[in-house]
Amino acid sequence: MKRIIDHPILGKEEEREKIKITVNGKSISAYKGETIAAALIANGCRDFSYTRRFHLPRGFFCGIGQCTDCSMIVNGVPNIRTCVTRVEEGMIIETQYGYGKK
């Protein structure tokens, strides 16, 4: 998906510090301070987790940390709500399957 470079009300995008995060083994760039979900959607990734029994995809849904559909494994810890967790340099993010236990 696209990032919004210019906007009639919000103006041009400010210079933001770029950082690197790893998503399922692939390095992608993100902006410091944005949520993990925003970084992933901007990079075209929408299926964040798969359900335990039927392996159905789930993704960003409520955007305010309530529904937990966007949970992923972040730095080895499962069930991290990516819509309210901000990216950090070198963060390792993985799709969560079921409860996220290996």
Place this chain on the structure above:
Amino acid sequence: MKEVEVLVVGAGPAGLGAAIEASRYGAKVLLVDDKDKPGGQLFKQIHKFFGSKEHLAGTRGFDIGFYLLKEANSLGVEISLETKVLGIMEKEIVSLLVKDQKIELLKAKRVVLATGGMEKSLSFPGWTLPGVIGAGAAQTLVNIERVLPGERILMVGSGNVGLIVSYQLLQAGAEVCGIVEAAPFITGYLVHAAKVMRGGVPLYTQHTVKEVRGEKSVEEAVIAALDERWNPVKGTEKTLAVDTVCLAVGLSPNMRLASLAGCKLEFFPDLGGFLPLHDDKLESTKKGVYVAGDLAGVEEASSALDEGRLAGISVAASLGYINSNEFEKLKKEYGSRLNQLREGPFGYKRALAKKQIISRFQQEEVGGTERDKEGETNSKLKRYTTIPSWSEFQEFPGYPSLERIKKGPVACIECIQEIPCDPCVAACPFKAIKINSHLTHLPSLREDQCKGCGLCLASCPGQAIFMLDYNYSPDKAAISFPYEYLPYPKPGDKVKGVNRRGEPVGEVEVIKVEQRHAFDRTAVVTIACAKEFIHQIRSIERRKDDV
């Protein structure tokens, strides 16, 4: 153990309002929020708010957020972020979880709960697919994170949230392929619907989303017409190639903490669902626990702010910072400000439900269970399935007469529903726009006093005022309108003029694109067109190339 006089939970408009007022009168306030930034949902509201001067009408939501934070800081409100309230216990003790790390106990004499609302959802085959998202979530993505949730969007729900978020998705550069509304009419303000329809968005009333399909995320959505019993009509299915479906199907009070605290809850459908009963001072059935904002009934940000302020004042009074005479005066003042926002055909049900809450609270004190009967009302709301034609607008007091139009530049106010809003009155230096005694009354144009200066155009949060200049040239008329899409047109551009429903009417020439400081980021575009289109053309086709 740390002690405060007032703990306010939730740093959105209601919580900020409560913290500001309690602190203004001298109480020591701690404001907590579970997020890492204050403001609740205010900072993603990039549109101009409705209301009156007291509600900062005409100001964009995020600017109101900045003012409130500044005010809270200058009054010494302590704000603790990433702080969740785990429970409100006996003996004024509250337990907090700070940064998901440590639990702290706090003694608070009074608690104001301003935990806000939560979006409702809608289930249909495929609704769990990634790409089906809440409208609020879409708003956060585009206006805070500056990332598009998708490029082709279907909006479900034509209430104000659905209409405003659709408009903001267009502004961000996405394509809104349609808005479906199950009711047989547009449920939000017509002015908001008019904005998106001028932008070329089709609005399907009496339609629903039947199914969403895709492998790993949304690839298409099936919509269908509904019969009068709200069942899908076979054979009316239409498949739209969309990658995102936004659900704007209402909000409900986020009452979980109030419930945990032991506040008595009851169901009020016109205010979103289960919510804590409270008195006219906003105190719940649990002594010392006050409620405000969407938690006390889902409305909008301006009411939440005023209700929060009233809760803050009540708390300060209960702690002895305000004497009873002064308190009664303030209560009356805020009560009438709140009532103003609940007048008119869109608000009266909420006003009645608010009264019911208070009467149920009083009954609860004496052990009664009966609800007030719904009062009678004179408010009649004409419902629209689409934007009316000009002959219908002409019937309203804001539309200039044909004789006046032929005399020279004049404002044309297409505001035909009684909504609580009046910035146009103050914007006119010649006092040519009048709203009678009530904030919800329709603006009327004193056409002889209008000089055609155009200052009202950008002041209208509904973008419902246009400037008509019939005598621009011997064969052309000029029409000016607010315009908030990129890229802006340039003088000399030949573009398509569109009517109120976004349909192309004819080629027009852009004469002027004005951006003044006073317009607050709304551009005013003037085009020249054939005189016969003066009642038809209300905008120009949005350029859909890359922003």
